[in-house]
Amino acid sequence: MPEHIALGKSLPRVDAMEKITGKATYASDVYLPGMLMCKLLTSTESHARIVRLDTTRAEALPGVRAVITGNDYPDIRFGSGALRDRRIMATDEVFYIGEAVAAVAADDEITAQEAVELIDVEYQPLPVVVDPLQAIRDDAVPVHEDLESFEGYGFAGGGNNCTLLDADRGDVVQAFQDADQTIEETYQSQPINQGFLEPMACVANVEPNGRLTVWASTQGPYQVRAQLASVLDIPLSRIKVIAMELGGGFGAKLRLAFEAFPAMLAMKSGRPVKLINTREEAFTLNGPRLETNIRLKTGVMNDGRIVAREAYSIFDVGAYLGAGPNAGVGHALGPYKIPNFKLRSYGVYTNKIYVGSYRASGVADMTFAVESHMDSVAHQLGIDPLDFRSMNAVEEGDISVSGARLPRNGLRETLQAVKDRLGLPKKMGEARGLGIAMGEWRSGSGPSTAAISVNEDGTISMLTGSVDISGSDTSMAQIAAETLGVTLDQVVVPKRDTDMAPFTGPSGGSRIVYSQGKAVQMAAEDARNKLMALASDRLGVPPDALACENGKVYVQDNTPQELTLAQLARMSLTSPQGPIVGNASLSSMPFAPVYNTQAAEVLVDRETGRVTLTRFVQAQDVGVAINPMSVVGQLEGGAVQGIGRALSEELQIDSETGRVLNPSLATYLMPLAVDMPEIETILINVPTDDGPFGARAVAEPPGFGPPAAIANAIYDAVGVRIKELPFTAERVLAAIKGQQPKAGFIDIEALLSGENPLV
Amino acid sequence: MARFEYLEARTLRQAISLLQRHGDEARIVAGSTDFLVRWRQGVWQPKYVVNIGRIASLRRISYSRRLGLRLGALVSVRDLETHPQIQSNYSALSAAAASFAGVQVRNLATVGGNVCNASPAGDTLPALLAFDAQCKIAGPEGDRWVALSEFFTGPGRTVLQTGEILTELRLPPPLPNTGSLYIKHSPRGAMDIATLGVASVISLEGSGRVCRNLRIGLGAVAPTPIRASSAESLLWGREVTPELITSAAQAAKADAKPIGDVRGSAEHRQDMVAVLTQRTLDRALDMARGNPMAFEMQRQFAIQAAF
Numbered sequence A: 001m002p003e004h005i006a007l008g009k010s011l012p013r014v015d016a017m018e019k020i021t022g023k024a025t026y027a028s029d030v031y032l033p034g035m036l037m038c039k040l041l042t043s044t045e046s047h048a049r050i051v052r053l054d055t056t057r058a059e060a061l062p063g064v065r066a067v068i069t070g071n072d073y074p075d076i077r078f079g080s081g082a083l084r085d086r087r088i089m090a091t092d093e094v095f096y097i098g099e100a101v102a103a104v105a106a107d108d109e110i111t112a113q114e115a116v117e118l119i120d121v122e123y124q125p126l127p128v129v130v131d132p133l134q135a136i137r138d139d140a141v142p143v144h145e146d147l148e149s150f151e152g153y154g155f156a157g158g159g160n161n162c163t164l165l166d167a168d169r170g171d172v173v174q175a176f177q178d179a180d181q182t183i184e185e186t187y188q189s190q191p192i193n194q195g196f197l198e199p200m201a202c203v204a205n206v207e208p209n210g211r212l213t214v215w216a217s218t219q220g221p222y223q224v225r226a227q228l229a230s231v232l233d234i235p236l237s238r239i240k241v242i243a244m245e246l247g248g249g250f251g252a253k254l255r256l257a258f259e260a261f262p263a264m265l266a267m268k269s270g271r272p273v274k275l276i277n278t279r280e281e282a283f284t285l286n287g288p289r290l291e292t293n294i295r296l297k298t299g300v301m302n303d304g305r306i307v308a309r310e311a312y313s314i315f316d317v318g319a320y321l322g323a324g325p326n327a328g329v330g331h332a333l334g335p336y337k338i339p340n341f342k343l344r345s346y347g348v349y350t351n352k353i354y355v356g357s358y359r360a361s362g363v364a365d366m367t368f369a370v371e372s373h374m375d376s377v378a379h380q381l382g383i384d385p386l387d388f389r390s391m392n393a394v395e396e397g398d399i400s401v402s403g404a405r406l407p408r409n410g411l412r413e414t415l416q417a418v419k420d421r422l423g424l425p426k427k428m429g430e431a432r433g434l435g436i437a438m439g440e441w442r443s444g445s446g447p448s449t450a451a452i453s454v455n456e457d458g459t460i461s462m463l464t465g466s467v468d469i470s471g472s473d474t475s476m477a478q479i480a481a482e483t484l485g486v487t488l489d490q491v492v493v494p495k496r497d498t499d500m501a502p503f504t505g506p507s508g509g510s511r512i513v514y515s516q517g518k519a520v521q522m523a524a525e526d527a528r529n530k531l532m533a534l535a536s537d538r539l540g541v542p543p544d545a546l547a548c549e550n551g552k553v554y555v556q557d558n559t560p561q562e563l564t565l566a567q568l569a570r571m572s573l574t575s576p577q578g579p580i581v582g583n584a585s586l587s588s589m590p591f592a593p594v595y596n597t598q599a600a601e602v603l604v605d606r607e608t609g610r611v612t613l614t615r616f617v618q619a620q621d622v623g624v625a626i627n628p629m630s631v632v633g634q635l636e637g638g639a640v641q642g643i644g645r646a647l648s649e650e651l652q653i654d655s656e657t658g659r660v661l662n663p664s665l666a667t668y669l670m671p672l673a674v675d676m677p678e679i680e681t682i683l684i685n686v687p688t689d690d691g692p693f694g695a696r697a698v699a700e701p702p703g704f705g706p707p708a709a710i711a712n713a714i715y716d717a718v719g720v721r722i723k724e725l726p727f728t729a730e731r732v733l734a735a736i737k738g739q740q741p742k743a744g745f746i747d748i749e750a751l752l753s754g755e756n757p758l759v
Numbered sequence B: 001m002a003r004f005e006y007l008e009a010r011t012l013r014q015a016i017s018l019l020q021r022h023g024d025e026a027r028i029v030a031g032s033t034d035f036l037v038r039w040r041q042g043v044w045q046p047k048y049v050v051n052i053g054r055i056a057s058l059r060r061i062s063y064s065r066r067l068g069l070r071l072g073a074l075v076s077v078r079d080l081e082t083h084p085q086i087q088s089n090y091s092a093l094s095a096a097a098a099s100f101a102g103v104q105v106r107n108l109a110t111v112g113g114n115v116c117n118a119s120p121a122g123d124t125l126p127a128l129l130a131f132d133a134q135c136k137i138a139g140p141e142g143d144r145w146v147a148l149s150e151f152f153t154g155p156g157r158t159v160l161q162t163g164e165i166l167t168e169l170r171l172p173p174p175l176p177n178t179g180s181l182y183i184k185h186s187p188r189g190a191m192d193i194a195t196l197g198v199a200s201v202i203s204l205e206g207s208g209r210v211c212r213n214l215r216i217g218l219g220a221v222a223p224t225p226i227r228a229s230s231a232e233s234l235l236w237g238r239e240v241t242p243e244l245i246t247s248a249a250q251a252a253k254a255d256a257k258p259i260g261d262v263r264g265s266a267e268h269r270q271d272m273v274a275v276l277t278q279r280t281l282d283r284a285l286d287m288a289r290g291n292p293m294a295f296e297m298q299r300q301f302a303i304q305a306a307f
């Protein structure tokens, strides 16, 4: 293999210096002359009619410059997808505690807060439904009376159902009849917050030319622009979104968040307006994930072959479909060959904060259920769980749920790597256990663009519209550097905004390196071809006799003829083709699945129920690691999030009112460094055909497996199967003592109307 | 978050007079680690904030074998953790301090603040109770002394009257043949409030069988930190046997009157009192019998995270 100049090197991030010296600027660091501070009045009712909303006293407070209510906005509903179910601010009705009802802009934060407290609001309470298993019933209290009139509503299932995803193959009824054994279980995952460090922040300003500029903390500046244009009912071209440094998002910042509040206040007051969420607001106003109930039924033959799977899942989406239960369906199979299946996944409204995205929304919930269930089935059959997985694992050429043919992949290699590292099968000591889980995802796709220009000094300017997420700018710069044969420090990565950079999809869903990186590679190739063409012209040799490496284009056959990129760039200024600029656009990328295997070792304290994670090993097929350090960091971070989900994180929600009970980092417990064993990460390299240099997506899968791996390890240690997340000491102890868990059997047929054809 | 006027006292006398002047509209701050949280939440809305953090005389630590330990109210939790004399003579207190928040917060947080904040879950409180701390209180009328076991009147409530300041804590010198241990039960291994905390201090008669002195402090299982008195009286003056320790652990469980909250149900807390009391007693007894436990090990026990 030839020596690489940038590819596969663990180079420090291009923005490392500004980050570690604290100089990187986030949205909350933006200060403009005359800037006002915004505070929100939010609903204290779970579901109510607003009978009176009077802002007179707030407006009269000295220092208050503008007050807005829902009536200041055009009467428009928007949504995160096709279904438009949400107003940016409540008008005559509130649907959950925390829904925005009014906003104030004042000279300082305390005055704004004081003004909020002077707004008089009177509610007339309406019936409330909080439990999704109640809400899904035909006779449930409706969250949205006028649901059927919502644009994009296409589900006829009744009750508060708003979405259905389904998939069927083969003859499930027959297959279950023919199966030697059938195992049925119900799992429940908990509401969970994304845990980004930087709470939402934004600044809005109306420029002298009348355009609106928004400094945002976002993963998707173009999504914010489009949704803002829609809720303000102004042309998209009148908005510029500047994506500032992102202090974590994990899906929570994919779409419009609170930008419309300072925007409207800026339009009304004529002054720049800033909004910074408190940590409490990051828990109560901003879409988390809510509980998911999953019922799985599996038919197996005694030799271990899975012949049928039926899966019903109910995703609580809260008051609005802030993010779909996207992946709820296909992942109900896991990465296994199952010839007959029937999969149903329902989204259901409740009077709770609406859901947002979180690192492949729904897949972690589903993987917890499926991978725990796999162990249950294996144990019932008396087969080692790893062997059981191995004998049913999908292979190249199989047809996936979506109908695509599975290309070459590293699934088996990840299983083998974990097996070898841990020396499986392995007998553990008293109260110690080991469990594994597998996960699957796809390399994210979607519109991507890039422009590469070669500067007169031979450096490269790389322009993309995507937001840096976990070092993705660095990986993209490495792709450009490798393609053009320059070192990473020769690549300039400018700060950009929606006016300056061409459209691209958001930074999320594991799409940046695979798809956006591909666009960068193509743009860099385009620039390289132009450099070679120019050099060919000047050196009088055909382009294929040339190479572009080490900052120059040279003739390959040892003739000492070469032109540096700087020389070529300067020549290009007067060449017929003009300055060297490479461009690329793409709308989607081929299906490239990602697989991983994760393993947890635990020690369970039988007297307290305490679970200590003593070892964690994971292997993932990453295709090719553009920057191994960055890839490992991403995989570790994902694993930690999954471990938190398994052991301590839970957004506790009041069962009567839907109120978030623990909106603080002191009560919503994300694990800390001291709680983690060393995470051992093994990179498997089975390159993709189409990703840049063969890279696959990396980001989402590491968060999937930890809950099931840990549940399986607890089972191995003390013989109890925990089907509810998280595995708190109390819950584990109760299971050890033989007490019944809360998540019982869910009778889906009884929950939905008997005539419902979709059941 | 509400506006307030910030006042700073350089002497105790100044502080008392500021407090007298502003009465119930004033709030004392020392390290402000509780204050800032409560203020931001809007729970505390004082008109005046009186910072006593710069009164140098309240920062002292002194230890003597005859008089025991004197801790100025401003002594930081970090000092409790690292001070060699405290580590060797009141090790459960140092270990409790080590289980508290993270280093940055420990540097700011004061022992006086932890006591006066009177959280049932305050981490230093079970150990301070088990070491029989006495509180020195300064006020407009002069000084008075109150035993720590009498100091708390409810969650966040103490015997302190308007204008009074806690100035010092005194811990009697340890008896010979003493062992002590604190175990904190909390989901996280750092930066976490105790779901439950138990500190036991046991001293044996010279021969090493009979219990000469025993105090058990329980945190987060009642409206205030409490002593497990019925458990203590079971062992006091008796020959210590494994059976008796188990009974004492059960008695401690009965002494506890926990509530349920986001950290755990009342039943679970109550059950854990027996388990942790048993564990602290077993280990403290072992130490009292002359088998010292390395401080690092004690620290590990103190931060025994229980997910």
Ligand SMILES: Cc1cc2nc3c(=O)[nH]c(=O)nc-3n(C[C@H](O)[C@H](O)[C@H](O)COP(=O)(O)OP(=O)(O)OC[C@H]3O[C@@H](n4cnc5c(N)ncnc54)[C@H](O)[C@@H]3O)c2cc1C
Pocket (backbone or CB within 6 Å): B027, B028, B029, B030, B031, B032, B033, B034, B035, B036, B037, B073, B077, B099, B100, B101, B102, B105, B108, B109, B110, B111, B112, B113, B114, B115, B116, B117, B121, B122, B123, B124, B160, B164, B165, B166, B167, B191, B192, B193, B194
């Ligand atoms: C991130 C974080 C983590 C924390 N973790 C823990 C933990 O693990 N364990 C734990 O126990 N606590 C914890 N706390 C709470 C807090 O740090 C402690 O209670 C600390 O000891 C308070 O001391 P302070 O000096 O900061 O008090 P302050 O906030 O200054 O005051 C606290 C209260 O005591 C009063 N007060 C203070 N000093 C005196 C005095 N000398 N006389 C009279 N009244 C006085 C004040 O008026 C106020 O009501 C944590 C706090 C934070 C912010």
